[in-house]
Amino acid sequence: MAIRTAAVMIVLLFGAANYLVLDYAIERADSFVAETERTLVRNEFSHQIDQVVQYQSQISFWDKTFDELKDGMPGDAFVRDQIRDWMWADFGFSWMIFTTPGGEKVLGVHRGDKVSERKAREKLHWVSDLTLKAERAYREALSPDRGGWQVEGAKEDPDLLTPALPQIHVSGMRLIDRVMSIVVVQAVIPKSLYIPASRMQPTLLITVKPVSQKMLLNTERRLGVHDLGFTPIVTQEPGLVMTPVGADTYNPMVASWRPNMPGTFVWKSALPQIAMFVLVFAGVMLFVTLRFSALVKALQRSEAQNAFLARHDPLTGLKNRSGFDEEVRRAIRKGESRPFSILALDLDRFKAVNDRYGHAAGDAVLQTVARRFSERIGTLGSVVRLGGDEFSVLLTGAFSREALLDLAESLVRDAQTPIAHDGQLLAIGGSAGIAQFPDHGGSLHDVMVMADAALYAAKNGGRNRAVHAGDMGRDAVAEAGTARAA
Known part of the structure; x- marks a missing residue:
């Protein structure tokens, strides 16, 4: 009886040890995959925001725009040629709003068409914190020069592959027209960075780039995640991974998706075999060895795939x-x-x-x-x-x-x-x-x-x-x- 009891205890302890070890390994694997995907998602949205900043700078950091604003808001020809036929048609900015810091003058363009001042001011209400930050960044970058003002230039970085821009823009992610959007605000300045004394009061340009379903699907395909979207920050749903993007403290939404968790697959395939192999000590040891070997290989493949995606273009396989x-x-x-x-x-x-x-x-x-x-x-x-x-x-x-x-x-x-x-x-x-x-x-x-x-x-x-x-x-x-x- 004692031997049988001891044998039963050994089998039970062996089974319990395997269960605990496997459960811990799966938990760590799930945690590793989720954290890796969080980094990839944050980096992807950061890259998209940088792209929007570059696109917006083609209007806000341009002599023609600065000259157009000399006597007030842009004219109809400028709105037609530069806003509708260029920024809306090519880059898909849903909103572009010119405003003075105090809101004395406002001009709004929605999907390429001018809108009433009332509608433009309604949108300004939702980005008022960003406009204040952009005005502050602009004024902090000014220094007296030749009877006027000079905007501090960008610090050159030899590792950057895109043109460096003066650090006077601010960005955030907001729910605009019930669609999560990338918002960029910057004072309009000339290429020379010189501001005449009479033009010190800036005109701010607010651009809104919606994060469309197509953009989300493309991001899903690039990163290998599922059901990517945006969720209120207070959401608590099992199996949903979330991370803030855009570094916007006023944004109540976070990016969310269904991660590629290996745990469910491992549990479904391992538990029936554990129940069988615990009856034979040698079989259990062999099973544990095989299962952990497979788990390590799965983790290595997952890590290699994530490392590959971080450095390569998923469409062509070339380096990014x-x-x-x-x-x-x-x-x-x-x-x-x-x-x-x-x-x-x-x-x-x-x-x-x-x-x-x-x-x-x-x-x-x-x-x-x-x-x-x-x-x-x-x-x-x-x-x-x-x-x-x-x-x-x-x-x-x-x-x-x-x-x-x-x-x-x-x-x-x-x-x-x-x-x-x-x-x-x-x-x-x-x-x-x-x-x-x-x-x-x-x-x-x-x-x-x-x-x-x-x-x-x-x-x-x-x-x-x-x-x-x-x-x-x-x-x-x-x-x-x-x-x-x-």
Whole structure:
């Protein structure tokens, strides 16, 4: 009896130990996956907010807008050409509101059409804290200069791949027209950053970019999460993971989704087998070994997948901006004086393909072009997709100007080759700009700026061509930079 009791106790203790260990491992796995997905979601929305800031700056940080506001609010021609036909049609800003800090003058544009002052002021009520912060940021950035005022310029960061902007904008996420939206507020200033004394009182520009269902679905696909949306911060629902996004303390909503939890799958598959294998000690030990091995592999695959998604573009499989930054830093660490080259590439007429044949055709074009570029570059360097129809190539080592031009022109021809999709031949083009380190800049930022200038020189020169930065004069560089800002 004592032996039987001891045997039963051993089996029970062994089973209990396995149960507790498995439960703890599953809890840790679920916690790890949830925390990783929180980081990915926060980073994704932060990237989207940065994009909206860049888009909005094309109006708020522009001489033409500053001059338009000299005598008051923008005129009908400006609203039609720059707000409706550009910012609304291209970027989808649902609201754009110009206002003085005290609200004496207000002009609102909703979905490309001017609205009454009353409606515009109603929207201003929901972002009043952001307008106050934007006004304060603007005034804190001013310093006396030449009888007027100078706005403090942006601090250059050599690792940034987008133009640095003066830090006078504020952003947040708000429920506007019952849709979660990205709100950006900034004082309108000229490119020179010089404000005449008579124009010190700023005009603020408020832009609202709705987070559409399509944007959420695209984010789901990129991050591999499910049921991504927004939920009140007080919501308590089992199985729902939430995280605040946008760093807006006045936003009562948080991002929420259904995480990829491995726990449910492991429980369903493991419990029946545990009940069977606890009867035989050796079988139980074998089961535990196999199950934990499978669990570790599942965690490794999950971690590898999340690490891959953080550094790669899910549509094309190419490295994204983060992966590109990492690749460049690795190349620079190998030797400060070791040369490298940057090829900036942009597809021509890609938007027309998207508009005419749909986003499935656009995705097919991006995937095919990415494959062609990767096959063309091979082991010479790395191809990255920076976003949209923008690509870049990093080549380490010394290359002659002629070799780089030949390679860039080959990539342009690869982009020009028609792509078969759904019984159609999709025709696009491409332009390329080339810059080399250290010939065209002493940092990554400088080389990227020169590559971008060469790219826009290629576009301005008729597209479907490659331009080397060394072939441009100062006037061409300045003109390309002005075209890019516009």
